[in-house]
Amino acid sequence: MSDPFGIDILTLFPGFFRGPLRESILGRGRESGAADIRVTDIRDFARDRHRKTDDSPYGGGAGMVMKPGPLVRALEYASEATPTAPRILLTPQGDPLDQSRVESLAGGDGVILACGRYEGVDQRVRDGWIDQEISIGDFVLSGGEPAALVLVDAIVRLLPGVLGNRSSLDEESFSDGRLEYPHYTRPRNFRGREVPDVLLSGDHGRIAEWRREQALERTKERRPDLLEDEEQDE
Numbered sequence: 330m331s332d333p334f335g336i337d338i339l340t341l342f343p344g345f346f347r348g349p350l351r352e353s354i355l356g357r358g359r360e361s362g363a364a365d366i367r368v369t370d371i372r373d374f375a376r377d378r379h380r381k382t383d384d385s386p387y388g389g390g391a392g393m394v395m396k397p398g399p400l401v402r403a404l405e406y407a408s409e410a411t412p413t414a415p416r417i418l419l420t421p422q423g424d425p426l427d428q429s430r431v432e433s434l435a436g437g438d439g440v441i442l443a444c445g446r447y448e449g450v451d452q453r454v455r456d457g458w459i460d461q462e463i464s465i466g467d468f469v470l471s472g473g474e475p476a477a478l479v480l481v482d483a484i485v486r487l488l489p490g491v492l493g494n495r496s497s498l499d500e501e502s503f504s505d506g507r508l509e510y511p512h513y514t515r516p517r518n519f520r521g522r523e524v525p526d527v528l529l530s531g532d533h534g535r536i537a538e539w540r541r542e543q544a545l546e547r548t549k550e551r552r553p554d555l556l557e558d559e560e561q562d563e
């Protein structure tokens with residue numbers, strides 16, 4: 330079996346990850362040995378008596394800024410274990426996360442995720458010790474922790490051996506730049522709503538064609554931007 334994919338999470342709130350990392354796909358990723366997820370408390374790298382990790386901004390202004398020292402030492406510590414893993418800062422100012430970025434990260438050697446807090450992170454850390462900045466959407470979270478969890482989930486489910494049914498990965502939303510087709514299961518009639526006849530026909534060619542059409546319709550209706558991206562790719 331190949332080495333587990335190393336995921337280092339650097340945070341001021343390690344307790345945030347305790348529950349989620351035990352549950353569901355993330356738990357399975359850990360137990361199966363596909364992912365090795367380590368959560369590191371940035372505060373352990375503070376050197377003063379009060380274990381201070383933030384300070385007031387030069388130039389004045391509201392709020393606090395994460396000090397460079399503890400975060401940089403935590404990043405360097407994580408890089409010792411996985412020197413080739415990209416160091417990623419979760420921030421609303423980062424590149425918007427999408428499935429192709431997730432796939433490219435999952436295909437690499439691991440990731441080191443730094444969760445920002447307070448009003449921001451000292452710019453020198455970003456300039457000197459961060460390889461990528463990623464945002465999970467145009468909204469502001471209270472910190473990078475929920476964003477890191479989203480990214481970890483999206484990566485771990487792609488690692489070999491984590492999901493039972495690999496072919497479901499090829500059919501899911503975004504895998505070919507389209508949203509997924511609608512799904513149905515028993516009963517055939519649920520409170521007056523019928524399953525489309527074609528799905529009961531047993532004709533696999535027609536079913537595949539119907540699904541393709543439905544996926545395209547849904548994408549046109551809900552996310553026309555995905556189809557425009559496709560045209561620009563050509």
Ligand code: ADE
Pocket residue numbers: 419420421445463464465466467468469470471472473476
């Ligand atoms: N930290 C705060 N908001 C965020 C977002 N939208 N994405 C990533 N990290 C964040």
